Structure formats: C-alpha cells, structure tokens
Amino acid sequence: xxxxxxxxxxxxxxxxxxxxxxxxxxxxxxxxxxxxxxxxxxxxxxxxxxxxxxxxxxxxxxxxxxxxxxxxxxxxxxxxxxxxxxxxxxxxxxxxxxxxxxxxxxxxxxxxxxxxxxxxxxxxxxxxxxxxxxxxxxxxxxxxxxxxxxxxxxxxxxxxxxxxxxxxxxxxxxxxxxxxxxxxxxxxxxxxxxxxxxxxxxxxxxxxxxxxxxxxxxxxxxxxxxxxxxxxxxxxxxxxxxxxxxxxxxxxxxxxxxxxxxxxxxxxxxxxxxxxxxxxxxxxxxxxxxxxxxxxxxxxxxxxxxxxxxxxxxxxxxxxxxxxxxxxxxxxxxxxx
Numbered sequence: 410x411x412x413x414x415x416x417x418x419x420x421x422x423x424x425x426x427x428x429x430x431x432x433x434x435x436x437x438x439x440x441x442x443x444x445x446x447x448x449x450x451x452x453x454x455x456x457x458x459x460x461x462x463x464x465x466x467x468x469x470x471x472x473x474x475x476x477x478x479x480x481x482x483x484x485x486x487x488x489x490x491x492x493x494x495x496x497x498x499x500x501x502x503x504x505x506x507x508x509x510x511x512x513x514x515x516x517x518x519x520x521x522x523x524x525x526x527x528x529x530x531x532x533x534x535x536x537x538x539x540x541x542x543x544x545x546x547x548x549x550x551x552x553x554x555x556x557x558x559x560x561x562x563x564x565x566x567x568x569x570x571x572x573x574x575x576x577x578x579x580x581x582x583x584x585x586x587x588x589x590x591x592x593x594x595x596x597x598x599x600x601x602x603x604x605x606x607x608x609x610x611x612x613x614x615x616x617x618x619x620x621x622x623x624x625x626x627x628x629x630x631x632x633x634x635x636x637x638x639x640x641x642x643x644x645x646x647x648x649x650x651x652x653x654x655x656x657x658x659x660x661x662x663x664x665x666x667x668x669x670x671x672x673x674x675x676x677x678x679x680x681x682x683x684x685x686x687x688x689x690x691x692x693x694x695x696x697x698x699x700x701x702x703x704x705x706x707x708x709x710x711x712x713x714x715x716x717x718x719x720x721x722x723x724x725x726x727x728x729x730x731x732x733x734x735x736x737x738x739x740x741x742x743x744x745x746x
Contacts, residue, residue: 410570410571410572410573411570412565412568412569412570412571412572412573412574412575413425413428413573413574413575414561414565414574414575414577415574415575415576415577416576416577417438417533417536417576417577417578417579419536421576422533422536422537422540422576423540424574425437425537425540425541425574425576426537426540426541426542428573428574429446429447429448429454429537429541429543429545430448430541430543432447432448432451432453432454432457433447433454433457433572433573433574434446434447434454434457434458434461434572434573434574435447435537435572435573435574435575435576436550436558436561436564436568436572436574436575436576437533437534437537437547437550437576437578438531438533438534438561438576438577438578438579438581439473439529439531439534439547439581440501440502440529440530440531440534440581440582440583440604441502441529441581441582441583441584441585441586441587441603441604442549442550442557442558442559442581442584442585442586442702443549443550443551443557443558443559443560443561443563443564443581444473444529444534444545444547444548444549444550445458445461445462445547445548445549445550445564445568445572446473446537446545446546446547447545447546447547448543448544448545448546449470449472449483449513449514449517449543449544449545449546450512450513450514450543450544451514452514452515452516455470455514455516455517455546456516457572458470458546458548459516460571461568461571461572462548462551462552462553462568463552463553463554464548464553465553466516466519467519467520468519468548469517469518469519469521469525469629470516470517470525470546470547470548471504471525471526471527471546471547471548471587471589472513472517472524472525472526472527472544472545472546472547473526473527473528473529473534473538473544473545473546473547474526474527474528474538474544474545475528475535475538475539476500476528477495477496477499477528479544480495480505480507480526482512482544483509483510483512483513483524483526483544484507484508484509484510484524484526485507485508485509485510486507486508487507488507488592490592490597490614491505491507491592491597493613493614494590494592494597494610494613494614497613498588498605498609498610498613499527499528500528500529500530500535501528501529501530501587501604501605502530502583502585502586502587502588502603502604502605503527503587503588503590503603503604503605504525504526504527504587504588504589504590504601504603505525505526505527505589505590505592506523506524506525506526506589506590506591506592506593506600506629507523507524507526507592507593508522508523508524508593509521509522509523509524512544513544513546517546521629523591523593523629525589525629527587531578531581531582533576533578534578537576549586550563550564550567550568550572550575551563551564551567551568552567552568554637554638554639555567555638555639555640556638556639556640556702556705556706556737557585557586557638557702558702559580559581559584559699559702559703560579560580560581560703561575561576561577561578561579563702563703563706566706581699582699583603583604583695583698583699584698584699584700584701584702584703585603585604585698585701585702585726585729585730585733586601586603586604587601587603587604587605588601588602588603588604588605588606588610588729589601589603590610590617591620591629596616596617596618597610597614597617597618598617598618598619598620599617599618599619599620600620600629601732602619602728602729602732603729604698604726604729606725606726606728606729607619607728608725637733637736637737638702638705638733638734638736638737639705639737640705640706640708640709640716640737641708641709642669642708642709642713642714642715642716643715643716643739643740644705644715644716644717644718644734644737644738644739645657645715645716645717645718645738645739645740645741645742646717646718646720646734646735646738646740646741646742647717647718647719647720647742648720648741648742648743648744649742649743649744650744651676651679651680653744654672654676654680654717654719655679655680655681657717657742658670658680658681658682658717661714661715661717662683665714666713666714666715667683667684667712667713667714667715668682668683668684668713668714668715668716668717669682669683669684669685669686669708669711669713669715669716669717670682670684670685670686670716670717670718670719671685671686671688671701671704671705671708671716671717671718671719672685672687672688672718672719673687673688673689673690673691673696673697673719673721674687674689674690674691675691676691676719682717683713684708684711684713686700686704686707686708688700688701688704688719691719691721694721694722694725694726694727694730695726697721697727697730698726698729698730701730701733701734702733705737718734718738720734720741721734
C-alpha cells in the first residue's frame with residue numbers, strides 16, 4: 410500500500426477526509442500523540458487499524474469527535490457528573506467512558522457496553538474531524554506495544570506501507586496519551602492517567618478512584634492490560650540517589666553492555682554513561698512528559714544494549730509518566746535504604 414505523506418494544509422486535509430470516507434485509515438496529530446483514525450461506525454475500516462498496528466482485538470479504541478454535542482450520538486445517557494467532566498476538560502487530553510448506544514462498531518468497544526470518547530483540541534485534528542464529518546476511532550499511530558508517536562516521522566517509521574495516509578502537523582504538545590475516566594459508576598474511576606491530572610479532576614468532581622490495571626482481564630480502556638511503550642533494548646528503571654544510579658551504569662558496563670540513560674537535569678549531567686538522552690528538568694515534569702516517547706524511540710537508532718531510566722515523583726503528571734515507564738520497563742531496580 411502506498412502511504413500518502415500529507416502536510417496540514419486545507420487541500421491535504423481534504424485528501425485525508427476523502428480517504429477516511431472511503432474506509433481507509435489515516436494518521437493525524439493530536440495534542441497528546443499521533444492517532445490512527447478510521448470511521449468508528451464502519452467495521453471494515455476499523456479492522457484495518459488492528460491489522461496495521463498488530464493490536465489485540467480485546468483492546469478497545471477511543472472515538473474522537475469534533476464537539477461535545479456529538480457525544481450524545483454515541484451514548485445512551487450523560488450522567489450529571491460526566492457532564493461536569495465534559496464541560497471542564499473537553500476539548501483536551503481527556504477521554505470519558507459512557508454507556509454505548511451501539512452506533513459505533515463492536516470492534517471499537519471490544520464487545521463491551523461502553524464507549525470511550527474524546528474531543529482533541531489540536532487544530533489539525535479539529536479540522537480533519539470537521540471535514541471528514543465522521544467519528545474517528547483512533548488509537549496511537551504506532552506498532553502495538555512500541556512507544557507512541559509524537560512526530561509524523563515516528564508514524565512513518567512504524568506504519569509506512571501499512572496505512573493510507575499520514576498528516577504531518579509537527580511535534581505534539583502534551584506527549585502522553587489522554588487521561589481516561591470511567592463515568593459509568595457511582596464514583597468515577599481513572600483507568601489511565603494522562604494529560605489531565607487526578608488533582609485537576611478532583612477539583613471539579615471530588616474524589617475519584619484509580620484503577621488497578623494489573624488485575625484487568627477485559628479492559629475498558631487502552632493502556633490497561635497489555636505491555637506498552639517498549640523500546641527495542643531492555644529498559645530498567647533506577648530508583649535511588651546519584652551514586653546508586655552510577656553504580657548500576659558501571660555494573661551493566663562491566664558485563665559488556667553499551668548503556669543508554671534517560672534522565673532529567675541536573676542528574677544527567679552528573680552521570681558517566683555511553684549515550685544519554687536529556688528529558689527536561691525534574692522540577693518541570695511537563696517537559697519530561699513531552700519528551701518521554703521521543704527518548705524511548707531515540708535509543709532504537711543507537712547500538713545500546715540496555716537503557717536505564719530515572720524514576721519520577723507521582724504527583725501531577727508524574728503519575729502518568731511513571732505509568733508509561735512502568736509498562737515499558739523490563740525491571741525496576743531500587744536502592745536499599
């Protein structure tokens with residue numbers, strides 16, 4: 410298959426919208442990561458997403474729509490607390506799970522009676538959704554299990570020849586997927602932490618619960634059941650002081666490994682390592698979030714044998730950062746104190 414590499418001009422968006430209406434799949438930028446879109450009401454189109462990504466069939470997809478009024482087209486009801494969340498965080502890096510009315514395909518919902526819906530606030534995503542006039546089922550535009558794409562080049566690397574089009578809208582902003590909240594029960598549950606933090610949600614609706622993804626057998630949301638975000642080389646999380654981190658580098662180097670390190674300032678400047686990727690400043694975790702997937706992919710183009718990554722506090726967006734790093738990691742080494 411030829412993959413059309415498109416810019417974000419109106420003419421290119423028209424081409425992309427035409428492809429989507431012909432039941433093809435197209436990658437497009439959002440404020441979180443690049444998504445791989447298909448008509449959520451068309452089984453043949455949605456099946457192409459799973460084929461292109463190698464995605465498990467029981468992993469549901471998020472449906473992207475243009476504005477809040479469209480949500481009612483795909484759900485049975487919007488409870489009051491759900492409406493409060495929609496008003497506060499949509500458009501934005503936020504996904505809400507509600508009861509499905511059956512309009513989207515069972516492949517999108519993985520056979521569940523719920524549907525995940527999001528309204529991206531990226532201008533290119535908004536323009537494409539409006540022009541295509543379709544609800545777009547859109548997981549991250551990468552091979553399943555690998556780091557999510559934050560540039561069109563990442564998408565091209567993974568999916569060239571597998572999909573009909575890629576819209577290049579530049580690097581994404583947030584860098585991590587949307588927060589997913591299940592609003593079908595009495596108390597909303599965060600199924601996946603992301604760009605909207607737990608504290609921001611609780612400031613709007615009060616206490617929320619956090620799902621234990623390790624116990625999930627049939628996930629309601631992407632990112633709950635399967636390994637995700639893995640770079641080609643094994644990734645080890647290092648939790649301890651600077652001396653402990655350097656000891657782990659030395660240990661793996663003495664075993665004959667070329668070691669890569671993902672760390673923030675000022676730690677990265679204090680380590681002696683073969684190759685490193687600076688992911689922002691520890692005091693500004695939004696920088697770390699924006700660079701995390703780029704860092705994981707960076708080492709795929711090097712000859713490192715193992716990657717060691719710094720751990721981060723789980724306050725604010727740090728909760729989402731550690732969620733992704735934990736799912737990507739082979740092991741977690743902690744200093745005994």
